[in-house]
Amino acid sequence: MEPATPGQDVDVVVSAHELRDGSLSAANERLAGLLLHTRGYVILRGGLPAEVVAEGDAAFGDVFADCVDSADGEIVHMAGIDCRVARRTQAVFWERNHRWRVFPRLDDAFNSPWLLANPFAMQLLRPTLGAFTCKFVSSDTCLAGAEIQSPHRELDPGLSWEPRGYIVNIPLRRCGLDNGPLEVWPGGSHLWRDDVLRGRLGFDDTVQDGRNPDFEWLASLFPSRRVVLDPGDLLIRDPALMHRGTVNHTDQPRTMLGVCYFRDGLYHNYGHLGLSLDRELFERLAPEIQPLFKAFETVA
Template sequence: MVQSIGSSKYTATDLDRFAQELNRDGICVIRALFDRKLISEWAQAFEKLFRERQNQPGGLAPRELARYYLTLPWVPPFANVEVFANPTILGVLDRVFAQEYLMVQLGADIPVQGSDYQEIHRDFRPLFSDQIVTPLYALAVNFPLVEVTPENGPFQMARGTHVLPRDEALFKIATGEIPMESFYMQPGDVIIRTPLALHRGSPNRTSQPRPMVVMGYVMHWLHTAKVDLTLQRDYYESLPEKIKQLLRCQVVEQLPKEKVETYVNFKY
């Protein structure tokens, strides 16, 4: 089901290749998809939001030592159709998801100084069991608001582990047969990945937070109680019908001034 809005900056052949990489490796990297000016606007708004959330009880969800998760509010610059309904991103998702899909999450992962390696984990369980390969029924789209370097906590993942039983994949990682790969990124780069592939966060050894935006998309039948989108009615009603159909969201008259994070348990 094609849900893309507008046209992609990449060719159909490029999108086919990204989809093939995603199916095979559990991840694909799209370089320089977003304009750096857009990322700069997000980074400035994020810095202000992060400081505010640090001073709110429950404003940040703890993700082990010196690592946090926060839900981004559906306001400018974060409420941007060119980002969450980006035609290149949706062009890949259209090729990978077997059925209609929905966007259900907009947040950020933030390791700060003092963070450590996370335990290697998945964000979702297999649909049935490890003995039955799970199709790509949920995908995370990540993009950083700063350059991601070896020093500030790059995302690490073991390619191809989304189609392996967990114990087998962990053994192959431990023996070095499958490496834990660090993904270094420039502002504007985008990763699309399956949360079933084994991965972890790494330490941020710098004095600055390393915000990584996550947009979550799932097949329409998946229940996602841990994450939510809340949109103000006037904004929601201004959206084209195709965009409304992409979002699984709560529509309210006025956005709450404070957000208590509930997405705490995330490892499988």
């Protein structure tokens, strides 16, 4: 293995052979596992077939247009959240600070195992998480006008040295430096302990769409990276990794799908498979991935 230049961004490039077989080579699996453990994230370049991403992008464009058209709909309380439901596609959504969170129905456009249980992600997560299930599937869609977020961490970080779960982000179109890329702090922030950071030192790492001067100052002590992703790439990250959404300087929405997996036996109140699944859609999932979605409950 060639030595890396200090400070160099190192990603994993999936070969055509690996993509065809749906399995990382021993060398790439080792590198990806190392980056995920030490940095809290890894990018798999070319980890999805182009046609799967193109189909998802086209379908999500229709879903998002329906959400925008339904933005004046009645607010309903579902799975512990106040949200709206798109009239035609029945996608659950909300919008804050020009950032849209959309839970698309997992129909034929969104139920590909490449999206919901990407084989490369599964190869990395199984030895790390052990037994786990999917917690939710949603979009992070950033529009022009969104303010930069405060650095934050998610899903009860810092309660143990072991990861509680992982989020697999799938860009449906190019996510460049100009349209609101995710900014991450890979200096071990996913390992920071809650009892020290919040309990003893008094830092709040939960603020997203407001200013948090204390934690912004803390983040300034460490180097960060704005993550550029192309359609077909995968970003796998620990939700405890310090990160934030940035500004979209274009007139086009920037969308990444987020598939969250959580270790069995752990709980967090964010996200719910019933927002995207019902019994009929569950039964249409490929049999080999249904066990990952066994925790779904229909939301009335």
